[in-house]
Amino acid sequence: MRWIWIDTFVDFESGKRASAVKNISLAEEYLHDHFPGYPVFPPPLMIEGMAQTAGILAGEARGFAENVILAKIRLAKFEDYARPGDQLRYDAVLDSIDERAAVSSGTVFLNGVQIGRVDLIFSHVRGDNTLGLPDYNFVFTEQFTNLLASFRDQITSGSTTADEG
Amino acid sequence: MAPSQDEVFEKVQDLLSDALGVDTEEVSPEATLQGDLGAESIDFLDIVFRLEKAFSIKIPKGELFPDDIMNNPEYVNGDQMTPVGLEMLKQAMPHADFSEFESDPSMSRVPELFTVKTIVNYVESKLAAA
Numbered sequence: 319m320r321w322i323w324i325d326t327f328v329d330f331e332s333g334k335r336a337s338a339v340k341n342i343s344l345a346e347e348y349l350h351d352h353f354p355g356y357p358v359f360p361p362p363l364m365i366e367g368m369a370q371t372a373g374i375l376a377g378e379a380r381g382f383a384e385n386v387i388l389a390k391i392r393l394a395k396f397e398d399y400a401r402p403g404d405q406l407r408y409d410a411v412l413d414s415i416d417e418r419a420a421v422s423s424g425t426v427f428l429n430g431v432q433i434g435r436v437d438l439i440f441s442h443v444r445g446d447n448t449l450g451l452p453d454y455n456f457v458f459t460e461q462f463t464n465l466l467a468s469f470r471d472q473i474t475s476g477s478t479t480a481d482e483g
Numbered sequence: 484m485a486p487s488q489d490e491v492f493e494k495v496q497d498l499l500s501d502a503l504g505v506d507t508e509e510v511s512p513e514a515t516l517q518g519d520l521g522a523e524s525i526d527f528l529d530i531v532f533r534l535e536k537a538f539s540i541k542i543p544k545g546e547l548f549p550d551d552i553m554n555n556p557e558y559v560n561g562d563q564m565t566p567v568g569l570e571m572l573k574q575a576m577p578h579a580d581f582s583e584f585e586s587d588p589s590m591s592r593v594p595e596l597f598t599v600k601t602i603v604n605y606v607e608s609k610l611a612a613a
Contacts (some may be wrong), residue, residue, distance in 0.1 A: 413583075418528060439525065439532070
């Protein structure tokens, strides 16, 4: 099992921006406890969803050479709740990226209406440094990179946008 | 025209307030980033990115915060910076005020060099050189 909080990418422009969606289903067990009788998608998982959207955007921009680790939540603001049956969309923009880190700004939409902002910083960590980390990429496993499968052709040929409709 | 010192300070004040989650009034010129404003290691990178954006400058690794010198065991003896280490740090950080630090250059006092004024001085030097 893997901790994946986005269902699919609907837009991916290499090194620039990405959009992913998450459909919320009452089949997801945690919603039965959060809260009993009133299921609400936990806002911290919206931060995670944005981190995965922006993190894959940052990772892909440098050929998945480094582990991209969420290092700081610059901003997280939500103005509404998401509930079963709703669709969340995470729009992430890569503001800057270099060998040290990546900075993203993001907007969260609930059924197409903007409800939040999440701005993040990621650290780039290579396995061969002194932190005692594994020497393989432990962030971008196959399950994560498979999320980009439908965009692979566009990415390798210079990237573009998919049809959202 | 280059912005005045006050304009630079106000911009730095705003971005430090955002980066560190503190009130702008707390961001006085003398305030130290770690001791007074609670900055942690990742915040220094955040500050670098925010400065680059706010002032349209490029800050090479180790220029504003020369951690390569501070983390070099050759420049440290126990808790004290060696005279060579101190000299290297002074050369690397012309934007910092060493007048008090020099009398007791211990590693535990290094964070005192990183004040709001240090950053303002650095930005001004970058803008003047641009």
